[in-house]
Amino acid sequence: MLVLAALALVVGIVLSRNTTRSAAERAALPPRADCVRFPGACADGVPTAPPAELAALHTEVAAADSAWRTTLARESRSGVFPDKGLTAMRDALVATESAVRDARALLQEAEQQQNADARALALDALREAYESKRALLTRATRLLEEAI
Amino acid sequence: MPRMKATRFDAPFAKIFARPFARRFARPFARPFAVLFAMRFAVLFALLFVVVPNTAHAQKPVTAGASVPRGTVIHLRLQSGSVKLSGWPFDSVHVSGMLAPGESWAMRADGDTMRLRADGIPRGLAAPSELEIFVPMSSPLIVRAAAASLVVRDFDVSVDVATAAGNLLVEAVRGPVRAETMQGTLTVLGPIPRVDASTASGALLVSVPYDTINDVVYEQRTTSERATPFSVVLLRSVSGRITFDSPAVDSAIIHNVRGDVRVITSPTASGRVHVTSHVGRVIVGWTDKMRANVDALTQKGGVRGSVPVNGAPPAGAAAQTTGNVAQSAGDAAPSSAGVDVSTLMRRTPLGVAVSYTFGRSNDTRPGPFTVRAVRGELVFERVDVRPAP
Numbered sequence: 001m002l003v004l005a006a007l008a009l010v011v012g013i014v015l016s017r018n019t020t021r022s023a024a025e026r027a028a029l030p031p032r033a034d035c036v037r038f039p040g041a042c043a044d045g046v047p048t049a050p051p052a053e054l055a056a057l058h059t060e061v062a063a064a065d066s067a068w069r070t071t072l073a074r075e076s077r078s079g080v081f082p083d084k085g086l087t088a089m090r091d092a093l094v095a096t097e098s099a100v101r102d103a104r105a106l107l108q109e110a111e112q113q114q115n116a117d118a119r120a121l122a123l124d125a126l127r128e129a130y131e132s133k134r135a136l137l138t139r140a141t142r143l144l145e146e147a148i
Numbered sequence: 149m150p151r152m153k154a155t156r157f158d159a160p161f162a163k164i165f166a167r168p169f170a171r172r173f174a175r176p177f178a179r180p181f182a183v184l185f186a187m188r189f190a191v192l193f194a195l196l197f198v199v200v201p202n203t204a205h206a207q208k209p210v211t212a213g214a215s216v217p218r219g220t221v222i223h224l225r226l227q228s229g230s231v232k233l234s235g236w237p238f239d240s241v242h243v244s245g246m247l248a249p250g251e252s253w254a255m256r257a258d259g260d261t262m263r264l265r266a267d268g269i270p271r272g273l274a275a276p277s278e279l280e281i282f283v284p285m286s287s288p289l290i291v292r293a294a295a296a297s298l299v300v301r302d303f304d305v306s307v308d309v310a311t312a313a314g315n316l317l318v319e320a321v322r323g324p325v326r327a328e329t330m331q332g333t334l335t336v337l338g339p340i341p342r343v344d345a346s347t348a349s350g351a352l353l354v355s356v357p358y359d360t361i362n363d364v365v366y367e368q369r370t371t372s373e374r375a376t377p378f379s380v381v382l383l384r385s386v387s388g389r390i391t392f393d394s395p396a397v398d399s400a401i402i403h404n405v406r407g408d409v410r411v412i413t414s415p416t417a418s419g420r421v422h423v424t425s426h427v428g429r430v431i432v433g434w435t436d437k438m439r440a441n442v443d444a445l446t447q448k449g450g451v452r453g454s455v456p457v458n459g460a461p462p463a464g465a466a467a468q469t470t471g472n473v474a475q476s477a478g479d480a481a482p483s484s485a486g487v488d489v490s491t492l493m494r495r496t497p498l499g500v501a502v503s504y505t506f507g508r509s510n511d512t513r514p515g516p517f518t519v520r521a522v523r524g525e526l527v528f529e530r531v532d533v534r535p536a537p
Contacts, residue, residue: 037406037427037523038427080294084295085294085312085313088331088349092330092386099426102523103426103522106522115497118497121447121520125426128403128426129426132384132386132403132405139328139330139346142310143310143312146310147292147294147312
């Protein structure tokens with residue numbers, strides 16, 4: 001009985017860690033992929049490096065992500081930004097990151113098939129996904145900076 | 149369930165303590181779940197009546213005003229609550245309403261900007277602020293809010309409004325509008341010349357009031373193209389549903405990552421509509437008064453609904469129809485006489501492509517309307533337009 005009680009206590013503590021974590025901490029975590037809606041996001045062997053055409057855009061997204069994390073670290077101390085907004089941001093980041101990985105998988109598939117038209121479509125999808133992520137990060141950073 | 153047999157050790161205990169205890173304390177818990185639920189609900193309800201009046205009394209009234217020179221930029225910063233923000237023809241600012249406990253109101257002129265600000269963070273269960281603010285309708289407006297819901301109306305110049313978590317309604321603005329909310333519903337009612345609107349998870353609706361969608365608007369657009377309710381529209385969301393409903397538009401670029409997109413519009417001759425979606429469905433609505441030149445493609449999704457064809461809606465691949473709809477009957481066919489329709493639906497190595505054009509031969513042909521979905525489904529639906537009163 002004692003062993004079971006101890007086990008339940010440990011499980012309870014582990015499970016409650018996520019619920020006690022603040023919205024700001026959750027938003028700062030690296031986003032996991034949504035493998036159900038974006039099947040390509042969890043495909044094996046997909047390169048993370050962007051194609052040459054989108055290298056500049058990828059760099060801009062990385063810079064926007066860095067600015068967002070810096071601002072978020074400051075915000076977590078102020079507590080002005082509503083948790084609902086941070087949770088929405090967190091979910092949106094998961095979706096945009098999943099879209100990026102999914103489009104990257106489609107691009108790889110098109111390149112393996114040597115289909116130029118499919119590659120062009122996948123490249124457009126990847127560009128849109130990058131731009132969505134950049135727009136989201138830029139908007140959220142600006143809102144956060146102006147709210148602090 | 150088998151009844152547990154008392155052992156010789158616990159029998160005296162049961163006799164002395166457990167049975168009376170059970171009779172006295174455990175019996176109430178044996179009541180039906182519905183009764184227990186009702187009891188708890190009653191307690192919560194009573195608590196609500198105790199808490200709400202106390203917090204409402206804790207709000208602070210605020211009334212403030214100041215004159216501002218014409219053309220001064222109004223910069224408003226808010227924390228939470230609901231705020232109604234209207235333009236008026238006077239060169240002054242007026243604020244009235246209730247502030248949440250913990251908030252204070254400040255106004256100060258800063259060069260050519262008038263800064264209005266609700267400072268402080270509202271306390272946990274406190275009643276939120278409820279403010280009504282009037283500013284000159286000719287003053288550019290910038291609003292930044294943390295968790296406020298806003299209604300913004302009656303402005304002649306640019307409006308730039310953003311809130312992290314809250315609903316936004318923007319209407320009757322004659323200047324360009326930029327509006328965004330992370331978590332909340334964003335509604336923009338036209339006509340508005342330029343709209344740049346975005347949400348993260350909230351629904352996004354950009355439309356014109358239905359009483360303005362009538363034959364006059366359609367006919368003016370096809371003849372002189374003066375009556376476009378929206379000139380340039382940029383809509384973006386991540387997981388909220390986007391709805392864009394306007395008889396005509398000069399240029400619309402709409403993108404959604406995970407949410408659905410519903411578009412009922414037609415570009416002008418020199419304009420274009422471009423809709424992209426990754427996972428969400430793209431619903432293209434059409435009316436028999438609309439002139440269309442649609443080119444849609446989904447790479448991994450399917451197609452359903454009814455596109456304007458002669459006779460029955462297309463099913464499956466390689467359905468091609470060209471002809472004059474007025475000469476044939478069909479649910480999907482436009483009802484106006486003399487409407488030319490050309491529809492092509494095919495499965496390509498890139499996905500399922502649907503393209504259709506229709507309109508009267510003497511009409512000005514609309515610009516391109518392209519739809520690109522990665523995994524999202526394409527849905528075509530006929531929309532009935534309310535006739536002009």
